[in-house]
Amino acid sequence: MHANPVAAKPCATCGDLTGRGYPSCAGCVAEVDRPWLTAWAELPDADPERVADAPAGDYPWACVDWALRQLRCAGCGGELAAGAPDCVGCATADAARWELVPPTAHDVVLRAAVVALRAPTWRRQAVASTWRLLLPFVVAGAVPTGSEVREVRTQVVAGRYEELASVEVLPLEVPLLPWRRSTV
Template identity: 30%
Template sequence: MRRVDHPRFRAAVAEVEQSIDAAWRHFRADAGTTDDHTLAEVVLQDPAEFDWRVVDGALKQLRCPDCGEQLGAGPLDCHRCELANGYRFAARETDRTAVAAGNEHAIRVASAVARTRHRYTERARCGYELLLPDLLAGALPTTAQAQRFKALINKLGDDELEQVVHPDELLRMDFA
């Protein structure tokens, strides 16, 4: 089974999508408008003023005029989407309570990779997607753990990269 088809992965991406949609709904309600398009354009004028989920919510409201895809999610050769994809990384991160500092950053990066897979390499996808469910549960690997995961992922063959669905599975692989 490919990782993207695995319930663990699908549940994690769905949880992120729901959190982005909820953040957008709350933001829109606080702004007192139902005009998603105009509000999204305002947010993207200065994404550093908003939480990353609000910025991602704004991106979901707009279509790229060049490629027709959701803004920031189009093909790699779409320059407007490439620029918009960067907006999500200019936004603010507020760490959740009761989780390690930096967890929110890890969730933002991992979810961006998982939600726009075609924009990232197979090895980057493998690493970030493997950890996303655990990050959402509050885990945060140490630098040494992250480096270990990366080293193990780098040893995987191209055909194996989509097959690994859990970090423990990666750690159990025999690379001798």
């Protein structure tokens, strides 16, 4: 677990923790998408098709992700790499996106959360709900470990989403489930 607790702040637009309303709340979107917008603004010629079609490594990961968001899939008409869950074009674009590894652990978890929430039908509900719970803390600078993500997902599967949603500090301090308690 984190040595230093990370507190999330409320969104001025929706009132929930910033990021929890992503991608439907404009205030949450503005905060969450900041790294993508910053990278995109630094491109001298921001052409989504050219960026998305370029060989892996020609553009920063955030620019490739942002380019995919700007493009529509020819197969399903949805956001490229986040459209219909059975769309081959979207699946191919999503797989290509992961060829570029973000440079920091924080960027990796931020990207994983955003991708899960932009295409929630591609994942089990518990996975999308887990990232919805964790995203406000990632926006605040936290980097949840794999074990923290798994523990939150276990709690979500056990029906504790609402209880976890009321916690404003990471790590999410909730009593362990009966089957997860040590008997030693």
